[in-house]
Amino acid sequence: MTNNELKRALGLERLVKKDICTTDAAHLLGLSVRQVLRLKKRYLEHGTEGLIHRNRGRKPAHALPQELKDHILNLYQGPRYQGANDCHFADLLREHEQIAVSPSTVRRIRIQAGLPSRCRRRAPKAHRPRPRKPQAGLLWQIDATPFNWLEDRGPQLHLLAAIDDATGQVVAATFRHYEDLAGYFEVMRQGILAYGVPVALYSDRHTIFRSPREPLTIEQQLAGEQQPLSQFGQALAELGITHYKARTPQAKGRVERLWRTLQNRLVIELRLRNVCSLEEANAVLPELIARHNAQFAVLPDQAQPAYRPVPQHLDLRYVLCFRDHRTVGAGQTLSYQGTLYTLAVPRSFKAPPPKTRVQVRQTLDGEVVAWYQGALLPLRPTSPSPPAASPTAQKQTAGPRPPHRPAADHPWRRASLISKNRR
Structure with missing residues (x-):
C-alpha cells in the first residue's frame, strides 16, 4: 500500500469506530463526502485490501506488446535511423515503418533499455529573448553552416538559408560547396520570388556582407563620405532592404538554433533517400524544407504580411549579380x-x-x-584586331645579316694604298 492508501485506512478505521463523523473524515482525507461513503463501503466489505487500486499489478489493455517494443528498440539501435532523437525517431517510425507511437513512448523504451539520449541537454541559462517581429517579412535572418550532411557518401557541403523572424519559416535554402556570394544571391532570389521583398535583413559580419575596407574616420564622416558597400550590400540597397550586421551569434539566435534542428534531421532524411551529391541534395531540399515549415513554423501576431513587390523597373537577374x-x-x-x-x-x-x-x-x-x-x-x-608589325619585330624575324664589305674607293682602302706606296 502507498502512504496515501495507509492514510485512508487509518481515517476510515476511526470513522467505523465512530470517533469522527463523515464530514470530519472527508476534511481529514481531502475527499468529498460521497467518496468517503464509497471507500467506507469497500472497507467494510474487503477490509484494508479494498482500498488498494484494483488495476495495480495488471498490464494495461492499451500497453504495447513486448515484441513491438523489441522491434522499436532494434530499429533505434540500427544504422538506418542512427542519430535520430526521440521526437524525430517517432516521426520516422510513423512515416517509414507504419508504427504510430509517441515520443514519450520512445523515450520510455529507451530508458528501460538503459540507452542514453542522443542529444545532451545543457543547463539552462538566464537569457531574455528578443520578441518576434509582429509581421512576416519585417526581418529575415540569413546565415550558412558547414556540416557533413552527406556523411561518408559525398563531400562536405555548406547549407545557406534565410529564416523569417516572425514565423520561424525557412523562406529559402540551398546547398553549396563553399559559403560564397553566389549562394547568398541564390537564397535571396528564391525567397523574393516566393514571398516578396523583406523590409530588413540580419546577417553576420562576413566580408561577403560588408566591405573589407577600414571604417571611415571622423573627418570623413563629417565631410559626408559614406562607407563603401560590398556587392551584396549594393544589391540590398538597390532593393530598398535595410541591412543589419550582428556582432555576436546570439543577436541572430533564431537562424543559429535552426542549424541544430536541421543537423539533427536533414542528415537522416538525406541518408534515407541515398543522396550522394550536391545536385541530388538540392533536388530534394525544397521538399524537406516544406516539411520542416509545416511542423515548426508559427503564426505571426498580425496576419497581414509586410512583404513588398519587386519594383517594376528592376530585374532580379541584374540586381542579384x-x-x-x-x-x-x-x-x-x-x-x-x-x-x-x-x-x-x-x-x-x-x-x-x-x-x-x-x-x-x-x-x-x-x-x-x-x-x-x-x-x-x-x-x-x-575579337581584338591584330597589332601592326613593328620595325623591331621585322628585324627580329629577318634572316642573318651579311658581312659588310667596304667599297673600292672607301677612305680606309685609300689610306691602305698610301701607306703601301710609302713603304
Whole structure:
C-alpha cells in the first residue's frame, strides 16, 4: 500500500469506530463526502485490501506488446535511423515503418533499455529573448553552416538559408560547396520570388556582407563620405532592404538554433533517400524544407504580411549579380575577365565617351551587361584586331645579316694604298 492508501485506512478505521463523523473524515482525507461513503463501503466489505487500486499489478489493455517494443528498440539501435532523437525517431517510425507511437513512448523504451539520449541537454541559462517581429517579412535572418550532411557518401557541403523572424519559416535554402556570394544571391532570389521583398535583413559580419575596407574616420564622416558597400550590400540597397550586421551569434539566435534542428534531421532524411551529391541534395531540399515549415513554423501576431513587390523597373537577374567597373575604350569597347566586349548602345541613348568608367554586371547564369546612368547596355563579345608589325619585330624575324664589305674607293682602302706606296 502507498502512504496515501495507509492514510485512508487509518481515517476510515476511526470513522467505523465512530470517533469522527463523515464530514470530519472527508476534511481529514481531502475527499468529498460521497467518496468517503464509497471507500467506507469497500472497507467494510474487503477490509484494508479494498482500498488498494484494483488495476495495480495488471498490464494495461492499451500497453504495447513486448515484441513491438523489441522491434522499436532494434530499429533505434540500427544504422538506418542512427542519430535520430526521440521526437524525430517517432516521426520516422510513423512515416517509414507504419508504427504510430509517441515520443514519450520512445523515450520510455529507451530508458528501460538503459540507452542514453542522443542529444545532451545543457543547463539552462538566464537569457531574455528578443520578441518576434509582429509581421512576416519585417526581418529575415540569413546565415550558412558547414556540416557533413552527406556523411561518408559525398563531400562536405555548406547549407545557406534565410529564416523569417516572425514565423520561424525557412523562406529559402540551398546547398553549396563553399559559403560564397553566389549562394547568398541564390537564397535571396528564391525567397523574393516566393514571398516578396523583406523590409530588413540580419546577417553576420562576413566580408561577403560588408566591405573589407577600414571604417571611415571622423573627418570623413563629417565631410559626408559614406562607407563603401560590398556587392551584396549594393544589391540590398538597390532593393530598398535595410541591412543589419550582428556582432555576436546570439543577436541572430533564431537562424543559429535552426542549424541544430536541421543537423539533427536533414542528415537522416538525406541518408534515407541515398543522396550522394550536391545536385541530388538540392533536388530534394525544397521538399524537406516544406516539411520542416509545416511542423515548426508559427503564426505571426498580425496576419497581414509586410512583404513588398519587386519594383517594376528592376530585374532580379541584374540586381542579384556580380559587379565591377571598367573603362570604356576609344572604340566603345571594354575588357572583362579576359574577353573584349563592344557596347551595343541604342540610337536613342547617348553613348558613353571614351575613358568613362561604367559598371559591368555579370548575372548568376553568366550573362554580362554594362550599367551606365541607370540604363542597361548589352555587351557583345568581339575579337581584338591584330597589332601592326613593328620595325623591331621585322628585324627580329629577318634572316642573318651579311658581312659588310667596304667599297673600292672607301677612305680606309685609300689610306691602305698610301701607306703601301710609302713603304
